[in-house]
Amino acid sequence: MDIQIEVKGQDEGAEVLKQFNSMVQELQKKEKMLPFISSAVFEVLRSGSGKIETKYSGNAVVLFSDIKSFTSISETRDPQEVVDMLNDYFSIWQDKIEKNGGIVDRFIGDAISVVYFEKSSPHFIHNAIQTSIEVMETLEKFNEKRKEKGEFIIENGVGLVFGEVYFSMVGDENKMEFLIQGIPVALSEYLEGQSRYSSHSHIILDSYIKEKVKYQYDFAEFEVENKDLDIFYEIIL
Template sequence: MTTPSSARFPLKVRLALHGGTLLVGAFTYLYARLVCTYICALPPHVLLHTVLALSAVHILLREGVFHLAPEPDGRRTQARQAYLLSVATWVVTGFVAFGLHLLWYPTFPFFSHVKLGVGYWLLGGGLVAQVEYLLFEQLQSSTASPAAQLRERLGHRLMEGYVLFTTIPVVVLLLTLARMVGDLHMLGAPQLEVVLDQSMREAMLLAAAITVAALVAALAYGRSLRRDSERLLEAVRRVGGGDLHPHAATSRPDELGLVALGINDMADGLRLRERIREAFGRFVSPQVANEFIEKFARPGRATELGGQRRDVVLLFSDLRDFTPLSESLAPEDLIGVLNGYFGEMVAAIQKHGGMVDKFIGDAVLAVFGLTGGTGNPAESAVAAAREMQQRLEGYNARLAERGLCLRAGIGIHAGEVVAGYLGSAERLEFTVIGHAVNVAARIESHAREPRPSLLFSAEVARRLTGTLEVQEVESVSLKGVAEPMSLFTVPRASGDIQAA
């Protein structure tokens, strides 16, 4: 099925093409009138009618060819096919001009008929068609597949233009010399001055026409290259500035088109990386996701297991009486309640610079002081714990209409842990392990009535000295800890601390 030329080539482009036809017709008229003794003998209006008729033939021929020609079959681009079809119409029109003039005026010398076709063959099909090629390229989609793009080469285009712009003047010169020699043989020596004068005018006219056509084609080609290069540079600048939708495009089906495709593919890859980073950050801490992508999501970088010793503050929170609650709710309702609870807790932790390490059933393990930042990690952890309590009260107010009420205990401890990647090369988990983690969990298990729901160790209390009023609760024996440990809390009446 074919696409009408009105769809493939807008009216503005078709008018520009037909304007080129009229310009070549004007040159043909002037060329025939000035340099051919026999054609000069014809009345001007006769030659004018002939040239206008040939221009109409070329316009109708091109419209018909573009209308009936099928879409490219993949062996060449649409612009290339349109260019070759246009060259074919110029060649056919030149033969029509030659044939009609030979039929109408059989007594004229052979080169008189050739002159009428020279404008359509050499100037139209050879040089003007190169400008038309640029118009066709501007209409061509720049997002064709790489395989299609590679069927056009920048070097081939430059070589093609160079050959045409150097070969055609040579051919014209040879035709001029051949006509001059023929005229000299026919007219004899007495007419030498007349023949030389006509040959000089012919050479000057052809040189001027070819030079102008070559300059127009070169300027158009240079502007096309500059415009496409500026588009690519602008796309690169946009990507460098963080805009990952550069929409790089060119009018060229060659290497510059491949560069545009490469820029768009690079932007797609960066957008995918950002989406992966964002999605990854929902399963682990965003800080951990960023670190992992920067360190290991590059070619040649193998994932490294193990970790580093770090001094951190650990917060462990767990719901009370969760088993009876899970038995009384449908699984879908239970998931909804837990997700709402975790949403509040995570918001409080991240607000104060903490990193959620993992969820363990209905429990949350958070780490402070692991991902950098300023301020006292102990202050941040206690501030987060107090906000968690406040948010739980607000969440319970929303659950009250369903007859639900959640209670949680929070334990905080500070100490040295190993933070890093645990598991195997096929399945990893970023976590913190060490005795301090276990102690935080043991402290949390004591944060239940009649004790306060927030407890922390003496080490945390020491790190809070001078910043917040703390109150010792009692000394208890913790499983896995040899010596009894003093536990502290923050009085409810104490003002909120502002963690950095």
């Protein structure tokens, strides 16, 4: 996890940033537990003979999400307040991911990357979308409670992309990590960034996903800045 902020000078603002950086260490304890070793991981890595492999490639939906304007939030809010918010926020994600059979790839500061393998469930596309929707709905209630307590609220976006990914486990008995590579990883992050232009749900996905679930959800076409890319869609909630 890397949300350390460079500290320059010795003024009061610099001291606040130092406090924030120290608070980040609390979140790093959470990172050591993730990606969590769930049954979904072992099912993905299990070969036809039943042996647990360390590598796998296959079709999946990659979900990427982060908090909008997080740098500004971290620079203007009390460090402990920010860390408490992040802990509560990531707890929402973990609950919905576990419920829908996703595998956490990594936390990246205020961002999260999740993968849903076709091998894990015939409903993997639906599961990825449902995770996104359920998080958004829970986040709305989360913000309402924060407003009532006079606390700042947050917004996020989600990018969902289908494609082939390469999944491997690396590390030793002290700490295992997942490594997920492939076009969907980078493209899902790009779509999340574009979601700031969203008019509806802030959940942006590719045309393949839309086609597979077109009778289950409502969609609007979504235009991205890179005109060389495919047509994308936004879920209407």
